[in-house]
Amino acid sequence: MTFHISLVGNPNTGKTTLFNKLAGTRQKVGNWAGVTVDCKTGVFIRGSERVDMTDLPGIYSLNNQTGGMDETIARRFLTQEDYDVIVNVVDATNLKRNLKLTQELVALGRPMVIVLTMTDLARKLNIMPDVARLSKNIGVPVVDGYQQSMSELQATLLSLFHRLPTALDTLLQREASQPTPVRDISVWLHQVVTGRSQAKNITDKIDQIVLHPWLGIPIFLLAMYAMFAIAIGVGSLFIDPIDTFAGYWFVTFPSYWMTQLGVPDGLIVVLANGLGGGVQLVASFIPVIGFLYICLSILEDSGYMARAAFIVDRIMSSIGLPGQAFIPLLLGFGCNVPSIMATRSLTNVKQRMLTMAMAPFMSCGARLAVYVMFVSVFFRDKGGLLVFGLYLFGILVAVGTAWIFRKQLFRDVRVSVLMEMPHYHRPRWSNVGLSSWHKVRSFVLRAGKTIVLVSAILTILNAIPSWKASEEGAKPSALAQIGQMMTPIFSPIGMGEDNWPAAVGVFTGVLAKEAVVGTMDTLYTDMARADVSSSSENTLIEYESPLSNLLGVVALLGENLSGAVSTFTDPLGLTSVTEAKNQALTAGSYQMLVLFDGWKGAFSYLVFVLLYTPCAATIGALMKEGGLLWTIVIVAWSTSVAYVAAVFSFQLLTFASHPVSASLTLGLATAWLIAFIVALKVWVKPKVDKNIIAVG
Amino acid sequence: MVLSELQKNQIAVIREVTHPQEEMQRQLLALGFDPGENVQLMTKAPFGHTLQIKVGTTLVAMHSDDAKYVYLCDLL
Incomplete structure (x- = not known):
């Protein structure tokens, strides 16, 4: 039956x-x-x-x-x-x-x-x-x-x-x-409960310490730090091994055998480098997301999550968000993807959408890699200050975004908190394990689709040759050619016409922000060697046997785990900024120094990279959690803000040399931002209610 | 007297709940803010705005703006 x-x-x-x-x-x-x-x-x-x-x-x-x-x-x-x-x-x-x-x-x-x-x-x-x-x-x-x-x-x-x-x-x-x-x-209830409740239970006792007026905040910070260190720190130890492993099985291995079987090159690029590369990218996010979900589930299941929200409620309510919104934003400093996923803890849909709009401005670990590269070339003396300033600027833009979006879109959102604080209990591993598993699975299935698609398109553009003949000064790939065409757009932020690798970096950066480093490094080094026609070098794949790959993965894992201690003392990896000072300048770096024409252009470029569109993986997460409309709004908004902020930075820094054109450019940039803010109310607001997404 | 005026660790009995927002009124009742029920202010969050209240055996976090609509019987 x-x-x-x-x-x-x-x-x-x-x-x-x-x-x-x-x-x-x-x-x-x-x-x-x-x-x-x-x-x-x-x-x-x-x-x-x-x-x-x-x-x-x-x-x-x-x-x-x-x-x-x-x-x-x-x-x-x-x-x-x-x-x-x-x-x-x-x-x-x-x-x-x-x-x-x-x-x-x-x-x-x-x-x-x-x-x-x-x-x-x-x-x-x-x-x-x-x-x-x-x-x-x-x-x-x-x-x-x-x-x-x-x-x-x-x-x-x-x-x-x-x-x-x-x-x-x-x-x-x-x-x-x-x-x-x-x-x-x-x-x-007549005669059902005969006992008399004891005056103080264990939850009250723990709360006396955890919510203590003085101890509450240090305990909260400690809990957040522990979560950050585990989710981002420990999680990222597994990124390289998984990346190598997935890269082998989805890219190298199929592309080698397809070549052996005589499959046309174009198809190999589409299947192995495009789609396979996308799967590899999704796989590389699994460890961080998995560890994050485990940490979040433990906090949730133990009953501490409600307390954490309680502690920071006042600070968050000053920007129109409940205390729970703090955790997603904090996680953004590690990676924006788990940050978007963690907005699920917010039950109010509008507050959740606001938090999603703020999260991409939290400067993630991948962007730090870009800062480090620039610090080593342009800002050797004041690297720490610059990086700190950029993080702070990101936070300010996030707060500004919350303020503007709330005014234009969610005027009626009232910050009221009425939340039950559950009894503390030991986290049950079956609950933690099952809920983390379900969430990781749904990330792979739902967000994965968008990530694979975006990365496939960019990879293919990067691999196919330019449509121009080489006599006309063609660039190594179609993507580079597009980058070249785009440089005029970036001239107001100080990018010279010859500095096309920086424009290409902007594109590959959409794939993953740290890709900016790889792209620029490769392209500048190529330019320095005055050897532009080396496109075939990129697609050439060295074949290794499955066994040697596996050994490599294990070795990488061991190496990462042995260095695990440092992730607890420095989960953001900020020591890399000080280390950057001592690196020797390579030929590529000299090329970069020449093309950026001084630190002003480089600084503006960094401002742009900090703020512009979330990466492919974050876009995937946004699509899953916020729907298409909200993703478009966030991408357009962050790119506009990035551009305008970078224009302001460059034009103001160079104001003295060309006051008239600078004023004009600044005026245009301001007008664009104002137009965007007005459009939010006129065009987006009526649609947003219908496109609203539900809570998971 | 209203709930937002309660001192820390003081226990009182709810007289009535009249939150002007219908949604909040419903939620308050669903969480157990019923006339005759005991309430106790457990603690205040840093900077004072948010309160931890024990209503019956349920612990609830709420803003003092909302707590002022929970009217209490005079303290014994």
Whole structure:
């Protein structure tokens, strides 16, 4: 026999834990029709019997019309969908409030079972309800979900399901007799809890320290630092090995064998370098994202996340965001991709979209690589100051963005916080593991598509030759040729016509910001050698055997792990800035020094690189979390701001030499930014409500 | 007396909740802010604006702007 049950309950009741206990790994996450709210379904089988479970979002009430997507989904499911039994998950330590929802569920008149969770804590607090009495008072079977093992609980539930009247029976019965009104909670609770609660429980004790007026902030900073060091620091130790591994299996290996089999070069470039390279890029993000999700799940599951939000609430509310928005923004300094993904913790959609718009301005680790390169060439004396200034400038632009977007798009957003702070408990590894796994998987599947596409297009452009003949001064690739055509656009930010590698860097930087370094390094070195026709060099692939690749990966991993200690003392990798001073200038660097024509142009270029469009991977994450419209707005906005800021920087630095043209350029740039801000209100605002995305 | 005026660790009983915003009013009731229920101010966040309140056995974080709509019975 088959049953279809739905799990319903308040948030923080241990509903997910119960679901994981019953389903184990036999669960999957899909989408509710039409919205991107995760829909978890699972199954357990005992003998010939099968129980399908749907885990509904945690809700306090079915009647909150304005309560957001979660309530709507739960209400729609419970009243319209086809299911056999409601399993109401009730927190035994908080009966009175949990039973409010139970009242609404009983009123639905469907077959129902109540499972009590947190009964271990309830016993400890001496408020354990009398299960038999509660069941009698409500008229619904009640089960203690904590005490029983997985198999016992499955058996108990199944036997209860068999004894319940079927949905049809209840319906017929209700037709026949007047429905009895649902009784008051005080009647339900009559003589159920006989113990008297102990005055201080463990949560209150921990909160006294964690939320202490003085200790609260240092503890918060320590927790954030630990998360940052683990997610970004430890996660990035695995990037190189995974990158090498994926690069081998998706790019080198297929392209070698396709060459052997006589597949045309063009096709190899498209398949191996384009698509394979895209897959490689997605794979290289998995370790950081995986570690981040593990850290976030631990913070969430232990109950600390709500406290962290509480501590920084005041600071964040001054820019119109709740405390929870702090964590995504902080993560942005490591990598913008997990930062965008972490905005999920925000339940208010508009606040979430605002946070997404701010996140790309947090200067990520990849951009640091670009700064380091420029510091080594142009700013040897004041490198630290410059880098610090750029980070600070990014934060200022993010705050400005929040201010403008809020004024133009989300004027009605009220910063109100009304958030339950769950009891502390030890994180359950099954919860942490399963939730991280689901999220990494959905990143690979959904954001991966965009990343692969964008990177494939850029890689292919980079690999195919220019359409111009070499006598006309053709550049090594179509991408370089486009870069050359683009240089006039960048002349107001101080890029000379001959400085086309910098323009190409802007393009490859979209792929991944650190690609700016690789591109410029290669192109400037080529120019220095006055050997422009070396395009074939890039596509030439050295073949190695799978075994030697594997050995290389393991060696790389070992090397990275042995250097792990430094990631805890310097998770941002800022020591590289001081090291840059001592590097010798290469031929390429001299070329760079000549072409940028002094530090003013170089500085403006750095400002541009700091702010301009998020990289392909971040765009992928934005598409997944924010939808197409919001992604376009963010990309256009960040690129506009970057351009205008860079123009301002260069024109003001060189104002004395050409005051008239500088004033004109500055005026035009300002006009563009104003036009953009006006367009936000006129053109984007009416559309944004319809394109709004739901919470996952 | 209203909830935002409560001193740290003081316990009081809710008289009524009348938040002008319907959504907030509903959420407050759903979280257990019912007349007759005990409330206690556990702590204030740094810079004072956000409060940690225990209502019944539930811990809730809320702004003092919203807490002023929770009216309390006179303290014993």
